[in-house]
Amino acid sequence: ERPLKARNPPGPRGLPIIGNLHQLKQPLHEYFWQLSKKYGPLFYMKLGSRPVLVANSSRMAQEILKTQDLIFCSRPKLLAFKKLSYEFFDIALAPYGEYWRDMRKVCVLHLLSAKRVHSFRPIREDEVSRMIQKISQKASSFETVNLSEMIVFLTSTTICRVAFGKRYEQGSGESVRFNHLIHEFQAALSCFYWTDYIPLIGWVDKIMGKIDNLDKIFNEWDMFYQQLIDEHLDPNRTKTTDDDVIDILLQLREEGSGSSFRLNVNHIKAILGNVYFASADTISTTMVWAMTALIKNPKAMKKAQEEIRALTTLREKQMVEEEDIEAAGLPYLNAVIKEALRMYTTLPLLLPRETMTTCTLDGFEIPAKTLVYMNVWAVGNDPLVWENPKDFMPERFLDDERKLSMDLKGHDFELMPFGVGRRGCPGITMALATMQLVLANLLYLFDWDLPNGMKKEDVDTEIFPGMTSHKKNPLCVVARKMY
Numbered sequence: 001e002r003p004l005k006a007r008n009p010p011g012p013r014g015l016p017i018i019g020n021l022h023q024l025k026q027p028l029h030e031y032f033w034q035l036s037k038k039y040g041p042l043f044y045m046k047l048g049s050r051p052v053l054v055a056n057s058s059r060m061a062q063e064i065l066k067t068q069d070l071i072f073c074s075r076p077k078l079l080a081f082k083k084l085s086y087e088f089f090d091i092a093l094a095p096y097g098e099y100w101r102d103m104r105k106v107c108v109l110h111l112l113s114a115k116r117v118h119s120f121r122p123i124r125e126d127e128v129s130r131m132i133q134k135i136s137q138k139a140s141s142f143e144t145v146n147l148s149e150m151i152v153f154l155t156s157t158t159i160c161r162v163a164f165g166k167r168y169e170q171g172s173g174e175s176v177r178f179n180h181l182i183h184e185f186q187a188a189l190s191c192f193y194w195t196d197y198i199p200l201i202g203w204v205d206k207i208m209g210k211i212d213n214l215d216k217i218f219n220e221w222d223m224f225y226q227q228l229i230d231e232h233l234d235p236n237r238t239k240t241t242d243d244d245v246i247d248i249l250l251q252l253r254e255e256g257s258g259s260s261f262r263l264n265v266n267h268i269k270a271i272l273g274n275v276y277f278a279s280a281d282t283i284s285t286t287m288v289w290a291m292t293a294l295i296k297n298p299k300a301m302k303k304a305q306e307e308i309r310a311l312t313t314l315r316e317k318q319m320v321e322e323e324d325i326e327a328a329g330l331p332y333l334n335a336v337i338k339e340a341l342r343m344y345t346t347l348p349l350l351l352p353r354e355t356m357t358t359c360t361l362d363g364f365e366i367p368a369k370t371l372v373y374m375n376v377w378a379v380g381n382d383p384l385v386w387e388n389p390k391d392f393m394p395e396r397f398l399d400d401e402r403k404l405s406m407d408l409k410g411h412d413f414e415l416m417p418f419g420v421g422r423r424g425c426p427g428i429t430m431a432l433a434t435m436q437l438v439l440a441n442l443l444y445l446f447d448w449d450l451p452n453g454m455k456k457e458d459v460d461t462e463i464f465p466g467m468t469s470h471k472k473n474p475l476c477v478v479a480r481k482m483y
């Protein structure tokens with residue numbers, strides 16, 4: 001028997017065949033938030049023939065990510081996702097099932113554990129120290145620093161060393177090739193494919209050359225990964241650091257890890273893709289937003305700097321090390337990171353989810369295989385949840401008893417930048433270790449000014465459209481060295 005309200009949730013009226021496709025506006029999370037003011041926290045639309053549910057409130061987040069997590073824990077099988085993940089051999093894009101469960105367990109245990117993250121500490125510190133040198137040089141000649149570029153380079157290089165055991169020198173042939181590959185991968189992932197929404201006219205993708213392009217990018221990446229794996233298998237290879245991710249995965253392949261599958265080269269390649277793409281982009285984007293917010297809010301900048309500069313362990317040191325951060329805790333810096341993630345939310349709609357079966361949510365019937373966007377940005381900016389949500393106030397996490405205990409794992413369903421539940425981000429430890437170290441050093445060693453009489457109000461917060469909320473224009477600042 002159907003429950004009383006068992007029907008689709010409300011939503012904007014669409015057209016035959018294309019549904020609401022023509023109405024979408026970027027940035028998507030802001031557009032969805034506007035729609036939710038008209039249709040309520042849960043609304044429904046059709047993108048072509050694909051049913052789509054958008055949730056915009058803390059209460060709906062709790063239902064989707066906790067109470068009914070087992071129903072909302074799959075991922076849509078989108079064309080580019082499938083191709084670039086080696087037909088879902090990865091973790092992030094694989095549909096829910098035994099393979100995903102086992103693979104996630106293996107990676108959490110062997111690649112992303114606190115112990116493993118700690119083992120990569122020398123790489124992080126070395127890269128930060130190189131970045132400090134570059135900024136210091138610019139500071140001594142009063143040159144403007146493109147901080148976005150610095151941060152993106154540092155993050156990418158750190159992850160390459162952790163994952164592939166490789167350091168691509170800036171401007172080298174290898175680095176140019178690698179950046180080109182990344183750019184192509186990201187463009188292919190965010191490209192629109194008719195196959196995903198109106199399968200009947202999927203042939204248009206073929207005619208437009210999109211399928212060939214996807215194949216080309218896949219093959220280039222496959223060759224890139226294969227070359228790295230071959231290098232790691234070479235018995236004459238001289239190892240300079242601890243095991244990198246490829247070493248660890250090759251060892252697991254030898255040992256025959258995983259209960260529902262035997263790790264092979266394609267699994268390894270799919271996981272490498274996840275490690276790079278799930279981390280480099282998200283970590284750098286979050287740090288750029290945190291620095292942007294601090295530069296626009298000098299009082300918060302001053303407080304964050306004072307907290308770090310008061311550390312007695314730093315006397316005689318050239319830079320902040322991870323042990324200093326561990327010892328001090330740095331509550332204000334952590335509040336800055338939380339506040340940046342609340343306001344700018346790197347993945348505002350998480351990664352798309354898909355329902356496993358038909359279910360009832362808030363009295364509405366939701367069909368199986370509905371694509372679900374959980375708008376965590378909307379929750380983080382909801383005036384019913386957060387006082388003055390448009391103000392950057394790290395203090396909100398320190399003054400309020402309840403918010404003080406709020407971590408980034410989303411237990412309260414008010415701050416969920418890493419998602420929650422089964423599909424929640426398994427890389428939080430790695431992300432926080434990197435962000436704390438980099439930001440602590442930028443704040444400890446330098447004061448930051450705006451170039452050419454620019455005012456703090458002139459620093460824009462425009463977003464570049466895509467799954468990740470990148471800052472559209474680079475953050476350009478002038479550094480003054482303090483020590």
Ligand code: HEM
Nearest residue numbers: 092275278279282283350351418419420423424425427431
């Ligand atoms: C600031 C940095 C990061 C942010 C904001 C972030 C955020 C997220 C979010 C929102 C999701 C989707 C969660 C969901 O659907 O509920 C996710 C998934 C994931 N993240 Fe992260 N992440 C970050 C860094 C990392 C790092 C460093 C790694 C390490 C490799 C990582 C690996 C993954 C993986 C593998 C998934 C897929 C999980 C699954 O589908 O089971 N992330 N992340």
